[in-house]
Structure formats: C-alpha cells, structure tokens
Amino acid sequence: MEGDIHPILVRQLRKAGMSEADSIQHPALADLFSRVSRSYAETEQDRYLFERSEEIASAEMRALNTALRLSEARLGSLLSLSSDWVWEQDEHGVFTFLSDELTERTGLSRSLFLDQTCTVDGPLRMTEVDLDHLRTYVELRSSFRNVLFDLHSPEGEVNHLKISGEPLMIGDRFVGYRGVGTDVTVALKAERRIKELGQLDGLTGLVNRNKFMEELDQAIELAAGTGQELAVFFIDLDRFKVVNDTMGHAAGDALLQTIAERLRPILRQDDLLARLGGDEFVVLTSRQSSNANDLANIASRLNSAAAKPMILDGQTVQVSASIGIARYPIDSTDGTDLLKSADFAMYQAKAAGKNAFAFFARELAERSDSHLALEQSLRRAVNGGQFVLHYQPIVDAHTKKLMGLEALVRWLHPEFGLLAPAVFIDLAESTGLIVPLGQWVMKQACSQLAAWRKLGFDPPRCSINVSRRQLLTDALVHDVREALATNSLRPEMLEIEVTESLLMEDTGRSLAVLEQLASLGVRLAVDDFGTGYSSLAFLKRFPLHTLKLDRSFVNGLPEDRDDLAITRAVVSLGHNLGLQVVAEGVETVEQQSSLRELGCDLLQGYLFGKPLDQNATALLLDPIYVTVT
C-alpha cells in the first residue's frame, strides 16, 4: 500500500492542478501523499471489515435463529405428546409462568400457581422434609427431579403434582428455575392404594406383618429419642386349628374376624393391632412408662375377650388365647428380637396351660437356646437305647383291682438322669424323632408284656400313646401287627391311645388307620377327652373302646359343679356309645368316691400308683393261675 497513491488523492491532486510527480519539488510531499493515501485506505478497510463482519455475523445469527426455531418446534411437538406442562419460577421460588398445557392437561387454572411458592401450609403444599431438600437444591443452583407437592384448591380439592426443574441463569446470574410438571394425582392414589393393600391383612383389615415390623422399627427409633416404653403382645389362639379343621375354613376366617373385632376396642387409639398370619395377632403399645401391672391388665383383658364364646354356623364355639409380652427397652432394643421374645413368652403361656399370658423371661429363653444341643442328644438317645418305659396302674373304680397299665416313656439321660416326656416330647414331635421313638415304645411294651408272662405273671392290657405323626405314618399298623406277632400277644392286650384333638384334625386319614387297627383286634382309647369339641355323631364314626376323661375335670371334683356335670355327661355319653370310661389324674379319696358314684369304670392317678419301672410293676401283677380241670 505504501507508495501507491490512493485514487481519491490522485483525483484531488488533479482538481488542485497538481500531480503525483509534484512530490519531487518538496521532499516531505511524498511522505504526505502516502500518509493521506493510507488514511483513505484504512478508512476503506475499516468500513469493509465492519460491513463484512456485520453481514457474516447476521447470517450466522439467522442460521442460529432458524436452528433455534426448529429445536423449539421439536420440543413443542414432544411436549404436546407428553402429559407435561412447562413452568418458570423466579429466584424466590415464586411461579411466574405456566404454559397453556397446564389447563389443557389438568384442568387447573394458572391463577392457582401464579405469585405462589411452595410452603408447608399454603395452597402449594410440601412436606417440611421435601421443602428442605428443595431449598438445598436452590442454594446449590442444581437441577432437581420429581419433587412432589400438593395443590389445595379453594374448593378443597387436592391435586398431587410432580415437578422437575433446572436453574435459569442469565449470564452468571441466577434468576430462577424452569421445568416441567405432571399431575400425578391418579397415579399416586393408585400407588398409595396398592401400598395400603400391601400393608393390610385382607381378612381382618388389620395391618400385616410387614407393616407391623415397619411400624415397630419406627416406634423404636422414636422411643429411643423420647424415652418411651414399648410393649409387644404376641397373641396366639388356642385350638383355632381344631375349629378350622372341623368346621371349615369359612368358619375359621369368621372366627379370626370376630377376634380382631373384639381385641381392637380394648386398645387405645394409638396402639397398633396387627395379624401376623394364621391365628397369630400382635399388639404394639407405647406408653410414657408402663409397669408390669398395666401390661398384665391389658393382657388379661385380651385373654377375656378372646375366650368369650361365639356362634359360628349356628354352633357355640369357644377358643382362648395365649399371650406373650416383651418390653422395650428391657427385653430388647431390636424390633425383630422383641417380636421373637414376645413369641417365646407366648409359648411359656401356652405351656402354662393356655388361656394365659406370660412376660418374657430371659433365663427361660437362654435355656431354650440349649434346644439344639438337646435335639442332638435326643437323636443319640433314640439310636442308643437311652429310653425306658414306666407303667402306671389303671384300676377298677369299685374293686380297685388292677385292670390295665399305661406305658409311659422316660429318657435315662447320661447327664441329667431320668427325664419326663414333657421335656422332650415336643422336640421329638417337631424333629420327627417321635416316629422311631414311638416304634421303640411299641416294641418295648409288647416285649415287656411277653417277658412278664415268661416270668409267670399275668399282666393286664397295656395302653400305649400314639402321636400325630405316628398315626399319619403307614408303618403304624404294620408295627403293631409285628409287635403282637413277635411276642405272641393277643391283640386285646394292647390299647392304642390317641388324643381327642388329634382325632379331630384329620378325620379321614385317622379314621382309616384306626379302622385298620381295630380290625386287628387292638383296643382304641380317646385320651384327654372333654377338651375338644367332638360331638356324639363325631365319636360314633370311630371304632372306639375307651374314653379317658381329661384330668382337668377330675381336679375340680367333687366340689366344682361344672366339672361334676361334665364328668356325668362324659360318663353317660361313653356308656351310651358302649365305651369304658377312665378318669385320669385321680389323687384323692374324695375324687375316687365321686367318680365311682358318677359311674366311671376305671381310675388312674397317684392315688393308685405313680408310674413304676418294670421291676416295681411286676410286684403289682397277679401270677398266672393255671386252671386245672
């Protein structure tokens, strides 16, 4: 550029009557000409660059604008397909904009939102916790997803809304949030209903186990802070299974519903009653301080409510409840453990005779921890011949002549000595060891009878108890037949005892087995009679020979009028069916004479002899009289 004279200057020089060549006349003129020329050129360049950049920048902006419109249209069409609407809030969380879709999609008016912000008690309502979360998001200027709030309309209607938002910045200045919202009222209601259903017991409408455990854990967390005391009542119905089995599931269900209805009114509003399943109910109470008396009072009222008779299918039915109580924080500070403790205590109540309650006692629980060790040693005992049989006399009510023996098993434990069945029968039953044990008893009793005979004694018939599991084993009939044959015993020497409740549980199957036993010629007795609800028609179906009156009725004799009446009825029922009636647990002379007057045929109890070992028993036996003709 330097040295070139700009065309404008050339023209100007010409008009002034000068030319480029005139610069020769003055040395500074050349420099002047070139400076003036440069100024012109620079100005032109300036304008060129300005216009060019203007043009290109505006083309770029136009292209961006077109792209933006396209993207906007794309978003718009996506939005129109979704169930969402768009909102904007200012930096204080106040709604400043809501798109038309709000009204189109939800029917809600913009005015419900505009100039409003979410609060814990305003028309746009949020929980304190959610509001705290939202505040944190806003402080961090971070985006948030699926935040729920409720819109309370002036008409009192509530819509559940869900919003997601991103911070809105102008440059680096935070000016609010923008996002999308959805009405989730229908979905949320459905979800809540589903959740409720998942937490409720369909039969009774009480909360279920899951919900109860959830509530228990929460209550414990709360109590840890407030110092409140909690109590869990574990309620198990006694003899529910009998009702369910004999009267059908519908009756059983009705019974559970009735029990639920009865238990509820005993409790305070904020106590929690739940059904864990089956015939198990559970109660959670929370008190500032609860002494054992208060809890016992509640338990005994629960007991009474459960034990009231009810009418099912036109029949009067009575059940009872065994209740275990465990306390927080005394017994445990863990929910699952607390429930387990209450469950354990419930078993104590059952063991103590049912229709009762018991507090959790740690020593007992610790003892029960040795169950596993016990099971192992029981298994060894069954295999290793650690059992013996003792025999209790059964005598004629009038003559007191020995008419029978009941074989009772004892465990000759290498460490603990002689153990009664109460210690191990439940365990043997639950582990299945009862089957080999029962087989052993059968064999042993029969071979003992044979042994006595060989020794010249004439033993009376022997009663042997058979458990549920044995009765349901096909091997029982076979075992009995073999034991009789091996020992050359007449079948009537053997009487098989089954409990009344066992008979009622599975009538079809037990009937079949009992009929087979009866066809062998073996006698059959119903043990613990009077505790179940068997009717005359029911008893008639079984090939029975003997009714054994439960010891609980004998206890009250001769004073208790109810016991007297029941005993009289049982004797009369038995005799009408052609059965012998045996009374168990006879301990006093008064009981003996009362039973004799009531017509009982045979008596059994300490009054006539405790269970004795084989040698002591032999002393009671008559020698065999050889009849010489």
Added chain:
Amino acid sequence: MHLAQMIHHQVAGWSEPLPTSLDSATTLVLAFGPSDQTEIATALKELNAAFPNSVLMGCSSAGEISGVSVQDNTLSVSIARFDKTWLRGSSTILTDLSDSYDAGQRLAAQLPSTDLRAVFVLSCGLAINGTALVQGLEAGLPRDTIITGGLAGDGSSFVRTWVLSNGEPQAHAITAVGLYGGSLEISHGCDGGWKDFGPVRTVTRSVGSELFELDGQPALALYKTYLGDLASQLPGSALLIPLSVTAPNPDARAVVRTILAINEDEQSMTFAGDIPQGSTARLMRTNVDRLVISAEEAAEFAKQKLTPAAQNNPLLALSVSCIGRRIVMGERTEEEVEAVADHLPLGSVHSGFYSYGEIAPLNDGKHTELHNQTMTVTLFAEA
C-alpha cells in the same frame, strides 16, 4: 521532580542535547526503540555514557510514544529525576517459557520491600507467559505495591524483541524498577474499547494457548471468513478481531485475547494467553473512535486517583498500549496518544510504547493482570 524528553533519529541525531546534569541515583531514564538494534546502537552508547548513575530501562516496541506523537525507528528517551523518591533496579534472564513465574519472583527478590510503592516492569515480548510473570512478581512483592509495565514489541512482525539489561539490549531479559518513599504518588487506569459481536461460541478444541475449533469448526476458517480480503494479511490482520474468552468456571471473567500466530497445517491459531477448552468465546471488534474514547477514559481514571495538588504539577506519564490498537487506528494512531496527553498537567512528560502485552491492575481490581488490546496509563508524581 525534573523531567526531560528527547528523540534520537538515525539521520537527524538527538532532537536536543542529553541533559547530563539530571544524572543521579534517583533518576529514571526510559528508552524505547525499534527491534533492529543497528539503528540505535550509537544512541544507546551515548545514553549509557550520559547517565552512569541513573536507572536505565528500555525495550523494543511496536511504536514509540513521545508526547503526542507515535514514531517508528527512533529512540525515544524520557528522563525523570525524582526529588524525594528513591529507586532500585532489578533484572533477570528468562531461561524458557516455563521460567516465567520464577523470573517474576527473581525480579521481586531483588527489590527491598521497605517503603516500596510501585514497580514498573519491562519484559521480552516473545516466548514469555506474561500472566505467569505477573503472578510471580505479585507473589514476591508487598501486597499494596502497584505493578505496571508491558512486554516489548517488534512492530507487527513478532520476530525479535529486546530489553535493556545493564545498558545492553538482550533478547531474553526482564527488568524492573522499584520506586520508594512516601512522597511518591502513583495512579493507573486502563480501558479496552472493544465490543463483542456475533454468536456466543464454545471452545470445543484447544491446547494451552492454541485454539483449534469453535463450535466444532476450525477457528482459522472462521477468522478467514470474517476477514475476507484481509485474510491474506494474517496473522497481523487477525489483530482486528480479537477474542473475548470466558473460562468454564463460575467466577471466571471475560478476558480479551489477541492472535499471535496462525498454523495453516493445523488450521489453528495461537493467542497471547490460555484458551481453556469449554470456554465461551465471542469475536470482538472496534473502531478508531471507540479506541480513542477508551484511551481518554484510562487517562481520566488515572488522573482522578491523584490528589488535587498532584493533578496540577508536572508528572511522568507512561502509556503502554497494544499493537492491536495501532493496527486498527493506522494513520490515526496518534489520536489516542493525544487523548492521553490532553489529560496531563502542563509540563508533564508523556512516554511509553506499543507493546505485545500490557501490565496493570484492572480499574476496580486488586490484582495485576496481563492485558491485550488495552491502553494502560501509569502516572508518577511527587507531592
């Protein structure tokens, strides 16, 4: 304060005799000249001889500022003998680009901190990280020290620069003078005058100060499109369109970056400072009028910071402006120099140069920064 100013022209010699009587330990002699040392060798020798006791500083430039004029290929000399202010010179040699921060610290270490008020620094203009140099200096100096100065220039060639060290031009030297004492008044001002235009872009590929792509497109191609016919004059013509860059962190401020070089093979451009990937960037433009107004504002700002007494007494004004501004202004460059000179008290000396990087705090900032495309004005007065 005694002031003097003269120009040495290769043909015409000194515009007036060197005032040797001003030579003293409290005299600052500043000399700015062309990158070609042969043109000024004699003049420099004479200057060294005339001021053996003074602090002599100087560097090559892209235009020497002297009063209201901007010259090329001259040695522009300004002399200030302070009455109540004392001086201390300091210098170091830059070993390589990565030595920039340490070099700043070395310079600072040579300056006693007691009573230190201001530091004026002149640095080689190529292969230096001006930002690191400033940070190194700042780290080594007392907190309230005002640091101003600039990077040496080489016209619009970007080939070689020099800085006077012990009276000799050195390619890799950095020098500084510390000004001491309570009687000294210092003020400064700076202003750019550039405006963003066009779309906001994103730096999608960059390494250090080398920019490859904006919005996924080659940056060099974009510049060529905007420059049109002027693309043939790259990289010089790219100075007409600097880049406003905002780093991708929340408290980053937009900085102006000028182009130093281009690489046709890589389709990349090298800037006078980092261009972090992910930054937002926008092209900038200006015109002569805006640049002149910005220079005026820089001068006005500096002047307002002086006490009323200092505003009316002769002072030493040092203007460091950017080569990029000079390219835009061309024949009208002196208009911005005049705008500064017009704001100075009668009898003041206005000196300075067109540089490859201006050093001064922002008007409202506490920290010293390296600027591009900016006019910086520092005023030294004695109460």
